[in-house]
Amino acid sequence: MLSLDSLLHEFTNTHLVSYTWRGETSYFESPPLLVQLEHAITERPNIGPGGGGFKPTSPCNDNALLIKAAIEHQIRYDLPAVQQLHESHSLSNKLIHWAANVDYDYALAKLTGWREAIHGLNETIVPLRVPCPSCGETWVSTPSEDGSFRIDEALRFRINAESVTCTLCGTTWQGLETFLKAYSTE
Structure with a gap:
């Protein structure tokens, strides 16, 4: 801090x-x-x-x-x-x-x-429409304020941080190359 x-x-x-x-x-x-x-x-x-x-x-x-x-x-x-x-x-x-x-x-x-x-x-987040290498899910369902559910991509690529995070299982890959390696060994 x-x-x-x-x-x-x-x-x-x-x-x-x-x-x-x-x-x-x-x-x-x-x-x-x-x-x-x-x-x-x-x-x-x-x-x-x-x-x-x-x-x-x-x-x-x-x-x-x-x-x-x-x-x-x-x-x-x-x-x-x-x-x-x-x-x-x-x-x-x-x-x-x-x-x-x-x-x-x-x-x-x-x-x-x-x-x-x-x-x-300044943080740019790009949703990725591919399955998570860790949990296999492509989509995540989240409740919205009106009680309905919203469907979004599970994987999020943070461009500035160069990391990919699955919002469903919480797995994070630091560096795009690390994510691509994990994705190719799936």
Whole structure:
């Protein structure tokens, strides 16, 4: 678990991130988490004429918007009005001020949750429509809120983590090659 200072640094400053691909670890600079959150809210691919890459647009990612709203709400909720920074201050400054004025463990827990949520915005999960090498099932049935059942693929490939997980039996294969080996020996 990261310290409160390390978490605040990740939220407000450019920081180093490690990424392992096929057994080789690389390090690169990552923008502050609050900047990543802003980008997730307002940027989408520009596929129009003459465009390529990304351009700022109106909000398009509801999950990112909800995370930002949760952070802003928590800051306002936890601090009395006389302790809050003026609205002209950046969210980074407000977050640092908030963390300095609430319980350490509470701030640590909240920042850790928000960090995971922001990282989750970049996590791409692809369902695989093949039988699980471990339990043999292709489909999993899960209850929905209205009492009916929803049928989904049992296997999920997490692209960023390079892992495949069966949601039915819980078996996880780290690395696509490991999964393919298990699948070919089935």
